[in-house]
Amino acid sequence: MRMTACFTSIVIVLAATAAPALAEGVDPCAGIDTNLTDKRAREYAHLIVDAFSKDLKPSERFKPSDVEVESFLGSGHWSAVNASIPTADMGMFFFQEVGGKKQFKDVWGGIAEASEVPQVIKWAEDLGAPHNLATCFADQVSFDDSADSPFGFTVDLIFSTKAEERLTALHEEVVVSASYYGDPSEKGKEFSDDVGRFDLGTETVQVPASPGIAKISGNQVGESDLEWIEGRPNVNVNVFTARISGDDNLISCDFIDGPLDDVIQSMPVALHCTLIEEEVDAELKP
Template sequence: MVLVATAVPALAEGGDPCAGIDTNLTDKRAREYAHLIVDAFSKDLKPSERFKPSDVEVGSFLESDEWSAVSASIPTADMAMFFFQEVGGKKQFKDVWGGIAEASEAPQLIKWAEDLGAPRNLATCFADQVTFDDSADSPFGFTVDLTFSTKAEERLTALHEEVVVSASYYGDPSEKGKEFVDDVGRFDLGTETVQVPASPGIAEISGNQVGESDLEWIEGRPNVNVNVFTARISGDDNLISCDFIDGPLDDVIQSMPVALHCTLIEEEVDAELKP
């Protein structure tokens, strides 16, 4: 299972899909679930990949009766939803769901959670947390046209490998944002990641990671950096070198779909800055 960042909630119109759910993420709960996630995952990793509770970032909390779920990221994967059931006074890890889904897929997500044993209200709230409204147009979305060298496509197909398109939004900080810049003096607006087949085609970045209200933290319009790499289904290493994007988002939108060509790293083809 591939764990990637969750999307903007948009399950249904009217009513609160999380009504009756305890969503109060306290510091105590964050620490508790960080330890639970380490106990469930770290011990099965290679020694070089094992992690500590301090490496776990818990983003949200859901609880109904003896069932609970938290969205969290670990060093080896991005944000995902981890499910637990309390049995005999102890919380037991049940399963993890990672990814983003369209609002139309909410019924399947609810069924998945209920099949685990989670109550209906928790399953419904979970589905709301990890779906986005595919009918909503974002002014920050764009598309890229992925192509592959013959060698790259043949190798990735043989390995049943997929690719990840990662779009990181950023900008020069406004006065309000200067206190929160990263190591290179930029204000980070967030990253959206999508996973697609390793074959020629269009990959869509929704832009839902960024909202109009976020622009108050930067001067002018956002920039975006886009990188493409293998999803590491077949192994621990990235296998491809791809063209990349780094610059004004408006230029990317005007040029879409932006062509990004990928080759095997061993082909030693220089990647190009686009658009």
């Protein structure tokens, strides 16, 4: 398991368990409320501040505006949000509603390998979370290292309400395009492109236009390709509509352009998508 966060309030132990893994061909988030509204984002930012900031030194305390809420999962009286705070990387914060009030339960930080999914599900269920929420959470924080290369990563696609409604009505899908590149080595300079970069190849995946994790396998790049560049690869990631319903791209999404290692360290990287007509500025991630 890759631990990318430093949440000092928790200790995560993955013990052997017989809990079932995710079934092939089944949507692990079916029936889960994933609609992250602005109101919800503000509510959970305050809840996270209440849970963490009060125990910090005055100089280390943070405000709701310092909390970045990226995604939401809800089932019954349980919910979880993927969010970051100034003192840590992204984590999944779990809450239970008791007596009409949401109570913080625990936080998970990091990415789990596919073989650890049963333990991840059990961890959430041991908190008291319902099985469907635990299963969806496990899918969102897991990554299949055995199937993909060391150059693979995940992104968390998040759509505005207007974008999701429009794309659903049009039966549209989205394409995630990942282009790998690097500064050419002496060997690669002869083959660099017109801006002086060495192209390592592009991988695209087409997925439904709904919130969820998209996985880039990284199989486009091999270890032997690294001799053509200096250091480690960079990656540029863009998201656009698959143009099933028409010739034009309909969405504007956050994008990635930088060191691949930073992307892997931060995955799943949240990419927000809105309709172009909403005129929301896209952000460089992670």
